[in-house]
Amino acid sequence: MKPTADYSVYLVTGREILPEGKDYYESLEESLQGGVTVVQVREKNIDTGEFIEIARKSKEVCDKYNVPLFINDRVDVFLAVRCAGVHVGQSDMPASEVRALIGDDALLGVSVSSKEEAIQAVKDGADYVGIGAVWPTASKDVTKRTKLAPSGTGALLDVLASQGDKGAAMQTVAIGGIHAHNTPFLLHGSVGASGKALDGVAIISAIVASRAPKEKAAELRGIVDAFKASR
Numbered sequence: 001m002k003p004t005a006d007y008s009v010y011l012v013t014g015r016e017i018l019p020e021g022k023d024y025y026e027s028l029e030e031s032l033q034g035g036v037t038v039v040q041v042r043e044k045n046i047d048t049g050e051f052i053e054i055a056r057k058s059k060e061v062c063d064k065y066n067v068p069l070f071i072n073d074r075v076d077v078f079l080a081v082r083c084a085g086v087h088v089g090q091s092d093m094p095a096s097e098v099r100a101l102i103g104d105d106a107l108l109g110v111s112v113s114s115k116e117e118a119i120q121a122v123k124d125g126a127d128y129v130g131i132g133a134v135w136p137t138a139s140k141d142v143t144k145r146t147k148l149a150p151s152g153t154g155a156l157l158d159v160l161a162s163q164g165d166k167g168a169a170m171q172t173v174a175i176g177g178i179h180a181h182n183t184p185f186l187l188h189g190s191v192g193a194s195g196k197a198l199d200g201v202a203i204i205s206a207i208v209a210s211r212a213p214k215e216k217a218a219e220l221r222g223i224v225d226a227f228k229a230s231r
């Protein structure tokens with residue numbers, strides 16, 4: 001059976017930007033204690049064996065908190081680890097191929113930066129879309145492999161408003177430059193302007209780069225919970 005996921009506070013890992021001396025698993029566990037609701041292991045330029053090991057150990061930590069784990073980009077790593085799902089971008093394995101390989105019992109997320117990409121992702125079998133980068137972010141460049149121009153709040157609103165178009169029912173998270181200080185504006189502003197609410201926010205640096213990931217995660221979780229309670 002397909003797992004369910006609460007996308008409220010979606011942590012994407014980034015070992016490269018951990019504060020000096022902060023252990024990856026310690027930071028992950030503290031983030032879970034603070035209340036992140038989904039975790040995605042994102043690794044670039046790493047040996048496949050090491051990726052599998054990190055994913056497996058991350059899954060053990062997430063399992064303790066009953067939090068679903070996604071693997072970024074790599075279907076082979078997902079198949080080895082068998083966690084909740086896979087997340088792919090527009091230049092990774094096409095979403096329809098990923099869906100065929102992972103089956104219907106796994107969750108699939110797709111990064112999009114336009115309404116057309118979002119509608120296609122849903123047709124291809126995506127359970128949720130990650131919309132962004134909403135604001136400029138340093139984190140996408142940490143591996144020096146990818147550069148990213150923010151698609152902005154306009155693209156975000158377009159995607160949100162397209163829900164319901166052509167049968168496209170999707171869960172949505174925003175990503176890119178999201179911090180506690182701009183999250184209330186993002187959540188309330190986007191529902192005000194599009195009529196559709198985000199299901200959550202996806203975050204790297206606001207949590208991972210912090211020496212107090214538990215407190216940061218709790219703060220973000222409080223903001224998203226309050227937003228959902230207000231609706």
Ligand code: TZP
Binds near residue numbers: 133139175206
């Ligand atoms: N995809 C779009 S923006 C981004 C990814 C992986 C990075 C988000 O990182 P941060 O630090 O939360 O801005």
Ligand code: MG
Binds near residue numbers: 072087
């Ligand atoms: Mg990718």
